Every structure is written in structure tokens, then in C-alpha cells.
Amino acid sequence: MITKVVPELQRYFVPSENWIDEQVYVTGDDAHHVTRVMRLKTGNEIICNHPDGQAAICTITSMNADEVRAEIKEWMDTSNESPVSVTIVQALAKGDKFELVLQKGTELGASAFIPLKAERSVVVWDDKKAEKKMARYSKILKEASEQCHRNKIPQLHPAMAIKELMEQSQSFERKLFAYEEEAKTDAFQTFAQSVARFKPGDHVLIVIGPEGGFSENEANVMKQEGFAPVRLGPRILRTETAAMYALASISYHFEEMGCE
Amino acid sequence: MITKVVPELQRYFVPSENWIDEQVYVTGDDAHHVTRVMRLKTGNEIICNHPDGQAAICTITSMNADEVRAEIKEWMDTSNESPVSVTIVQALAKGDKFELVLQKGTELGASAFIPLKAERSVVVWDDKKAEKKMARYSKILKEASEQCHRNKIPQLHPAMAIKELMEQSQSFERKLFAYEEEAKTDAFQTFAQSVARFKPGDHVLIVIGPEGGFSENEANVMKQEGFAPVRLGPRILRTETAAMYALASISYHFEEMGCE
Structure with a gap:
């Protein structure tokens, strides 16, 4: 408070x-x-x-x-940073969805973003435009951070495919991916159960698929690497809404309910 | 589940x-x-x-x-409707923010939307264009409902000012407004405390101010009518992000944590 x-x-x-x-x-x-x-x-x-x-x-x-x-x-001794460090891995999606995720994700407390070249991503980032694109994204992150009184600007990583993501994921204590298919069976762990296990200081990785969802291969690779499949509420969220749901819920849990 | x-x-x-x-x-x-x-x-x-x-x-x-x-x-016996009926009152804001609130709010479970002509709203809705505008908004609500597998399309009410809103608010069991000024004092009740008091079947009204915030008059009128001021996390959210935070948190609380 x-x-x-x-x-x-x-x-x-x-x-x-x-x-x-x-x-x-x-x-x-x-x-x-x-x-x-x-x-x-x-x-x-x-x-x-x-x-x-x-x-x-x-x-x-x-x-x-x-x-x-x-x-x-x-x-100043105030900090508006989340006690849990959440990195959002957002699959490349159509239109300006990634920009929306960056802006809203910054407001909602994300500490880093990784663009994912998913197998079913229908857009491909043109490497020639990468520098210009990253400059625009950095500006969005900086302005959103200033506007919402963040103490730190979230980090933006270069786009990567699932294999590289698995290597990067080694340093995270908690790893989740939004996977509604799994969530329809009784075997899955609820998102709230996962969040309740987070500890302040934890590095959390949350992976959000593209419009067409994860491929079976991607889902299997993540499960083998210890990623927990979770659903984010009972409705089918658009890809750009999923990160907002996850971040708002984690903020609610740790910053409003005060659970630790 | x-x-x-x-x-x-x-x-x-x-x-x-x-x-x-x-x-x-x-x-x-x-x-x-x-x-x-x-x-x-x-x-x-x-x-x-x-x-x-x-x-x-x-x-x-x-x-x-x-x-x-x-x-x-x-x-079918499945329902993806929230156990708590949340009406989002969104102050008129610049650009296509209201459309974003309608689309994302539908995915996140809102049951109705009321556009608010707030004192500090810098945009004024042109009555001549109201019909066309409402038709476009209805289409957004219907398409978002289909896409996210809602059972009901959220209702859209005509725009109103604070006085009319106070009359309409009589039928709601729970009434909140996002008011960070109040939230900086020790007297406020946390958002999580408010949400924890919601019961399934409750009708909840959540009022979100425009970019410039509520006027002192509006805040006083709402307090007199029994609206609780809440903060939505420690960061300063843009007006269109506030509704998403509130709805995602309520979904997390009732649909993922399973609190009742």
C-alpha cells in the first residue's frame, strides 16, 4: 500500500x-x-x-x-514493481497485437517480453525491418513505463523459435503456457494453483500461442521441459488478451490480495 | 471446470x-x-x-x-458466463478506446456496458451519429461473444451522465469506482476486499473515469451513493486498461481460484 x-x-x-x-x-x-x-x-x-x-x-x-x-x-522509497518477475512470451500475431501486448503488459506489470516465432504464427517478421521495429517497440515500453509510474522499463528480447526459448527458459523458476486443449481434461493444474505457488522474487515465464494455437510439437516440447499447461478463465481469449488476463490476475493476487 | x-x-x-x-x-x-x-x-x-x-x-x-x-x-449444459454479473461503466475517452473495452471486456466476462459522459471526458458523442455508432458497437459485442464462446451477448446501454447513472445504480448490490486519489490514503478498502465480498448472482457496477480522472463532484456523488473507491493495482492504468484489470481479476477470483 x-x-x-x-x-x-x-x-x-x-x-x-x-x-x-x-x-x-x-x-x-x-x-x-x-x-x-x-x-x-x-x-x-x-x-x-x-x-x-x-x-x-x-x-x-x-x-x-x-x-x-x-x-x-x-x-524515493516507493516501488511499483511486481514482487514476481513475469516474462511474457507472445507468439507473433497479426496486425498491431504485439504493440498492444507491450503497452498493456507494461501497465499490468510485466518485467520482460519475448516475441515467439511459433509454428502456426501466420506473420513472419522481416529481418530487414527488425531494427526499426525494435526501436518502435522500445519507445512504446519506455512511454508506457513513464505513464504508469514503473520503476523499471520492461526488457524486450529478440524474437526466437521454440528451441531457443527452451534454452532460455532454464533460468526461470516457474514456467506456464496457455493451453486450452489440456485445460479441457481433468489432468491440468489450474492457473490459480500455479500462481499460488509463486514466491516473491520468482522468475515466471508465461507462453501465449498465436491465433491458431500451439502445434502439438510445441506443446509436447514445453511439457517435456516442465512447462505447466493452464487455462486463463473459461472463455476463449484472443491471443493478445491472454497476456493481459495472466498479468492482471498475478497483480491482483500479489499486489491487491497481498498473498505471498 | x-x-x-x-x-x-x-x-x-x-x-x-x-x-x-x-x-x-x-x-x-x-x-x-x-x-x-x-x-x-x-x-x-x-x-x-x-x-x-x-x-x-x-x-x-x-x-x-x-x-x-x-x-x-x-x-448444452456448459456455461461460460461469470457467476458474478459485472457492468462496466466506461467514461467516454479518446480514439477507439471504447471499442477496445467492449471487445476485451466481452472476452473477460462483462455482462453489460454503460458509456459515461464524465465531466472531464474530452470527447463528446455526436447524437446524430449515435445510431450508427451503437450499431457498430453491437456488432463488436456479438462477434466477440461468438469468438470467445459466451452464452450471452453483453448488453450495451445508451450513454448517460453521472446523475442518471446514480438512478440506474439503485438495482446493483455492489458498487465500486476506480479512484487512485482515495487509494493513496489509508482509509480505502482494497479491491480484493471488495471482490471477496461479492456473491454469485450479485450485480456489480464498476465505474472507470476518463483520462483526466473523475471530478471532485463526481467522486463525492458516488461516495454519497455508497460506491466504494478502489485502486486497481499499484501502477497508474490507462482508462481502457482499468476495465480489463477489474474483469480479469474478478474472473481469476471466481472462475479460476473458485472462491465463492
Whole structure:
């Protein structure tokens, strides 16, 4: 629960090299945002977020069009980060669904995203456009993080196929995949049972399939690697809604019910 | 838990006047969908949903371009409807946010939607376009209901201001509004505490403010009428994300945790 009321100051994520002793240097687009969009002046306060997750209230001491210099006034002790670190693996899907997952997933507390080249993904990402695409996605993550008062910007990993995902998954304590086929049998473990086993600090991986679902091969590979199939409520969710359901439920469980 | 595996048949919501004895008449766009999009034939099966929430597996007995005639084979005993009836009151917001709330809210189990003309809503709905707009929204609700296997299409009410909403709210057992200002004090009741008090069959009203939040007047009026202010997780959600958080959490609580 938030007990200390913090004024609604604008937040900026500042790379670590721009923190020098008690000075913080806000540059580039963010400097433009401070001076031109927010029209702040010397003496005004902003919140600067360090990539390590800490945040400080800073007082602007000087500015020009390219750089805003601010002095750390006070480190903040509030954190809006989820006690459970959830990485959403989202199969590539049509249209702007991935962007919606990034934006809403950031608001709902995801700590990282991995685009999955699933066997039934009908879209294929063009490698030539990858750099441009990743730049746009990074911007969505940064803006959503600032807007919803995150302490950290979620990480975005490069797209990978199921084999590479299985290698990456070794470092996660909890691994789930949304698989309604399995959920129709009596053998499955409910999503709530899985969530109840999460411990604060756990790294959780949740894999969401494409519009056509996982292939049998993908489902088998995940099961062999210890991924638990779960259903996310009784209705059939669209691929981009599944991540939101999972993240909202985990937030509800740990941040509103206060289960630990 | 679903114990009976139902084949993935296409679903259609059929108005009550098209159910005559054991015959169901699928007409208009839906007939086109059966014959041209799904390319079904006589003898194939579809699921027909009655407006009362019941659904039947039906066998197609004849068809032409305008009408598909089917015979009831078997009434289904599964329901994907939430045990708690949640009405989302969504303040008018910019862009296509309301459409997103309708589509995702349907998947996440909402039973009705009320557009709210909030004091700080920056968009005003043009009454001349209201009919066209409502037709488009109804289509979104119907398609989302079919896609996610709802038994009932959520209701869409006409837009209203806070005063009319207070009159309408009399028939609801539980009334909440998302109000982060209140949530920063120690006096508020958590969202999870509120949800834990819901009983199956309850009618719940959840009011979500516009981008600029509720006015002080609106907040006071709701508090006087017995609405509980709640926060929806520690991060600042965009207006269109708030309804998703609330609905996913309620589904998780009642449909996955199985709390009653």
C-alpha cells in the first residue's frame, strides 16, 4: 500500500552514464519533453528513474534545448514493481497485437517480453525491418513505463523459435503456457494453483500461442521441459488478451490480495 | 471446470423469434457466414445461442443464401458466463478506446456496458451519429461473444451522465469506482476486499473515469451513493486498461481460484 503521497511529477528514464555524482543529465527527446512539452523551468522538480530500478526526485538546475541538468533532491522509497518477475512470451500475431501486448503488459506489470516465432504464427517478421521495429517497440515500453509510474522499463528480447526459448527458459523458476486443449481434461493444474505457488522474487515465464494455437510439437516440447499447461478463465481469449488476463490476475493476487 | 469436451463448432446468436419448436432459423449476415465463410453443408453442426443464455448443438437441414435452417440436436449444459454479473461503466475517452473495452471486456466476462459522459471526458458523442455508432458497437459485442464462446451477448446501454447513472445504480448490490486519489490514503478498502465480498448472482457496477480522472463532484456523488473507491493495482492504468484489470481479476477470483 502506498502511504506516502508523492506529487504527480513527470518521470524520465535516464541511462546510467547520465548519473554523475548528484547530477542527472536528461538528454535527447526527454530534454525536449522537459523544455518544450512540459515547459518546466529551473527550480521545477522531475522524477528520474535509474536503470537499476531506483528513482529520485530531482530539481532542475539548468537547461538548454539538448540537455536538462538536475540535482538529486531525494531518493524515493516507493516501488511499483511486481514482487514476481513475469516474462511474457507472445507468439507473433497479426496486425498491431504485439504493440498492444507491450503497452498493456507494461501497465499490468510485466518485467520482460519475448516475441515467439511459433509454428502456426501466420506473420513472419522481416529481418530487414527488425531494427526499426525494435526501436518502435522500445519507445512504446519506455512511454508506457513513464505513464504508469514503473520503476523499471520492461526488457524486450529478440524474437526466437521454440528451441531457443527452451534454452532460455532454464533460468526461470516457474514456467506456464496457455493451453486450452489440456485445460479441457481433468489432468491440468489450474492457473490459480500455479500462481499460488509463486514466491516473491520468482522468475515466471508465461507462453501465449498465436491465433491458431500451439502445434502439438510445441506443446509436447514445453511439457517435456516442465512447462505447466493452464487455462486463463473459461472463455476463449484472443491471443493478445491472454497476456493481459495472466498479468492482471498475478497483480491482483500479489499486489491487491497481498498473498505471498 | 469443463469436463465434457465439446467440438469446436461455430457459434451463432439467434434472436428468440427465430426459434420455432425444434427448428432454428439463422438469417442475414449469419446465414452468409454459414454458407459462404464457413462453407458448411446440410448435415453439418453449429451451435445456436438463445438470448436467454441457453445454447444448443443444431444440425443443418437446409440452406439458401438468406436462410439456414437447423434442427436442435442437443441442449448444452456448459456455461461460460461469470457467476458474478459485472457492468462496466466506461467514461467516454479518446480514439477507439471504447471499442477496445467492449471487445476485451466481452472476452473477460462483462455482462453489460454503460458509456459515461464524465465531466472531464474530452470527447463528446455526436447524437446524430449515435445510431450508427451503437450499431457498430453491437456488432463488436456479438462477434466477440461468438469468438470467445459466451452464452450471452453483453448488453450495451445508451450513454448517460453521472446523475442518471446514480438512478440506474439503485438495482446493483455492489458498487465500486476506480479512484487512485482515495487509494493513496489509508482509509480505502482494497479491491480484493471488495471482490471477496461479492456473491454469485450479485450485480456489480464498476465505474472507470476518463483520462483526466473523475471530478471532485463526481467522486463525492458516488461516495454519497455508497460506491466504494478502489485502486486497481499499484501502477497508474490507462482508462481502457482499468476495465480489463477489474474483469480479469474478478474472473481469476471466481472462475479460476473458485472462491465463492
